[in-house]
Structure formats: structure tokens, C-alpha cells
Amino acid sequence: MSMSWILFTLMAAFMQAWRNAFQKQLSTTVDVWGVTLARFLFGFPLAILYIEGLYQFSPIEQAVHFTQQYWIYIAIAAASQILATALMVQLFKQKNYAIGVGLAKSEAILAAIIGVVFLSDHLSLYAWFGVILGGFAVFLLSRGHQFAGFSPKTLMIGIGSGLCFAITSLLVREASLELTNLPQLHRASWVLVSVIGLQCISMLLYLALFSRKTLVAMWERIGLTFKVSxxxxxxxxxxxxxxxxxxVPIVKTLGQIEILFSLLISAYFFKEKLAKAEHWGLALVVIAAILVIWA
Incomplete structure (x- = not known):
């Protein structure tokens, strides 16, 4: 299973590119909190079905044991991902949001720094180079070289979003490591259902109490909401x-291949033309992915 993480990462990057495309469509009629809830609404029952199927086809004798630390990690990760998504949406209201989006994609670099400093992670020289190169490539692809109209507010929101995404990823891994007596697939499935469940229930309660019109808007586009989920x-x-x-930094750096999938979706699904300058950024993303796999 040593190389299985590569296949799971590629699947994640591909599906995230499609999720972003569908979110782009949904956001035209549903507010930011509704678009955020759409990520989890049907995801929670799907996660339950997945974990039941996993135990059915790959049964284990070990019983799952949740520590207090596990639930702390889950709660902070769930909240951080919601906040990261909200900050990302706020970037589109800024004058030069492209720079902020590029900064928000600094997740891999921030995860590497936090992991090494606070969580005793270790990265080889090749891995560090790949992480930094990947972050620079994504920044270029987000047109981060265009600094006209740049503001400190955009900087703060972009870095804040990337930081929250990094915290989410790191704590997801830490929560998984708390379930030491389970195989890796089973550990990941429990973390998945825990995080998505907490996010789905909390956001449903919030919108039911304070913004029922958002739920109505989601119901009117239930098909698209399901695709996002x-x-x-x-x-x-x-x-x-x-x-x-x-x-996490290795996974997220390889996962930046998502931007290749996103550009292809933009070209063939939304019929948007690709700029020639983007080819350089794509080449750097591929090089960064090769470096972290090699590392």
C-alpha cells in the first residue's frame, strides 16, 4: 500500500476540480453558506454508506476507540475547513482577487512549516524543493504576478484561507494517527465520517435557524447541490x-495537479481559452509532483 497514496491523491485532485466547477455554477443562485453546506449535505450519508461497505468487504476484529484528543482534532479541523471556504469566497469580492487565490493555494507550504515546527514532521531536501516549487507554480497560474491594485486585505484573506486549509489537513492526519489499532483505510473512513458529519449537522442547524431562504435556494437546485456533494x-x-x-505537504503538493484538471475542465466544460503563459506554470506543477513522489 506504500504507493496507494498517489492514486488516492490523484482521485482527490480530479474530483476537487469538478467540485469547484459545480460550485462555481451553484454560487450564482446560492449564497456562500449554502455553497459551503452543499459540500457536506449528501456527503455525510455517502460517508456512512462508505464506512459500512468498507467493514462489510474488509472486516476487522479491532474495535474503534476514540480518544478525547481525536475529537479535539476533528472539531478544529471541521471548523477550520468551513472558515477556509468562507475566506476563499471573500477573495472574489476583492479588487485583485487572483493574487489572494494564489496565496490561498499556499496550503502545502504552510502545512510543511507547521508540521515540521509543531508536529515533528520531517521532509527531505527534494521534498522541500518540490513543495516550494509547487507553491510558486500555483501562484503563477493564479496570475499572482499581476500586482496592480494589490491590498493588505487581500493578502490577509488569502494567507488566512491557506492557513485554515493547512490546519484542516494537518489535524485530519493527526486524528487518523490517534486510531492506532485500525488499518489505514478504516482510520481514514472514521475521520471522514466524523468531520463531514460534524460539518453537515452544524451548518444545517445554523441555516435552519438563521437563513432558511438559503435552504430553499439549495432545494431549488437540488441536482447541482448533489453533484457538489x-x-x-x-x-x-x-x-x-x-x-x-x-x-500532508507531500500529498498536497502532488494534489496541486488539480490545477491541470481545472484548466482542462475550464477549456472543455466552460469553453474558456487557456493563456500560453499558463503552460509554464503547468510544467512547474508537474516537476513539483515528480519531486515529491521521488522524495
Whole structure:
């Protein structure tokens, strides 16, 4: 299973690219909190079905034991991912949001720094180079070289979003490592159902109490909402499983191949033209992915 994390990461990146495409469509008629809930609404029952199927086809004798630390990790990870998504949406209201989006994609670099400093992670020289190169490539692909109209507010929101995504990923891995008596696939499945379940229930309660019109808007586009949930569930399944097997910065750097999938979807699904300058960024993303696999 040593190389399985690569397949799970590629699946996650591919499905996340589709999720973002469907979210882009949904956001035209549903507010930010509704679009965020769409990621988890059908994902929770799908996660339950997945864990039941996993135990059915791959039964184990060990009983799952949740520590207090596990639930702390789950709660912070769930909240961080919701906040990261909200900050990402806020970037589109900024004058030069492209820079902020590029900064939000700094997740792999921030995860590497936090992991090494606070969580005793270790990265080889090749891995560090791949992580940094990948972050630079994504920043370029987000047109981060265009600094006209750049503001400190955009910087703060972009870095804040990337930081929250990094915290989510690191704590997902830490939660998985708490379930030491289970195989990796089973550990990841429990973390998946815990995080998505907490996010789904908390956001449903919030919107039911304070913004029922958002739920109505989601119901009116239930088909698109389901597509967002399905893609988000499959992406999370891939991320959580890969991160239970491999260090977060390595997984996230390889996962930046998502931008290649996103550009292809933009070209063939949304009929958007690709700029020639983007080819350089794509080449750097591929090089970074090769470096972290090699490392």
C-alpha cells in the first residue's frame, strides 16, 4: 500500500476540480453558506454508506476507540475547513482577487512549516524543493504576478484561507494517527465520517435557524447541490485516505495537479481559452509532483 497514496491523491485532485466547477455554477443562485453546506449535505450519508461497505468487504476484529484528543482534532479541523471556504469566497469580492487565490493555494507550504515546527514532521531536501516549487507554480497560474491594485486585505484573506486549509489537513492526519489499532483505510473512513458529519449537522442547524431562504435556494437546485456533494465526498475520501498514509505537504503538493484538471475542465466544460503563459506554470506543477513522489 506504500504507493496507494498517489492514486488516492490523484482521485482527490480530479474530483476537487469538478467540485469547484459545480460550485462555481451553484454560487450564482446560492449564497456562500449554502455553497459551503452543499459540500457536506449528501456527503455525510455517502460517508456512512462508505464506512459500512468498507467493514462489510474488509472486516476487522479491532474495535474503534476514540480518544478525547481525536475529537479535539476533528472539531478544529471541521471548523477550520468551513472558515477556509468562507475566506476563499471573500477573495472574489476583492479588487485583485487572483493574487489572494494564489496565496490561498499556499496550503502545502504552510502545512510543511507547521508540521515540521509543531508536529515533528520531517521532509527531505527534494521534498522541500518540490513543495516550494509547487507553491510558486500555483501562484503563477493564479496570475499572482499581476500586482496592480494589490491590498493588505487581500493578502490577509488569502494567507488566512491557506492557513485554515493547512490546519484542516494537518489535524485530519493527526486524528487518523490517534486510531492506532485500525488499518489505514478504516482510520481514514472514521475521520471522514466524523468531520463531514460534524460539518453537515452544524451548518444545517445554523441555516435552519438563521437563513432558511438559503435552504430553499439549495432545494431549488437540488441536482447541482448533489453533484457538489458527490464530488466533494469523493475528493475528501481521497485526501483523507492519502493523508493517513503520507505526510500532508507531500500529498498536497502532488494534489496541486488539480490545477491541470481545472484548466482542462475550464477549456472543455466552460469553453474558456487557456493563456500560453499558463503552460509554464503547468510544467512547474508537474516537476513539483515528480519531486515529491521521488522524495
Amino acid at each position: 458527490l464530488c466533494s465526498f469523493l475528493a475528501s475520501l481521497g485526501w483523507f485516505t492519502a493523508m493517513s498514509m503520507m505526510s
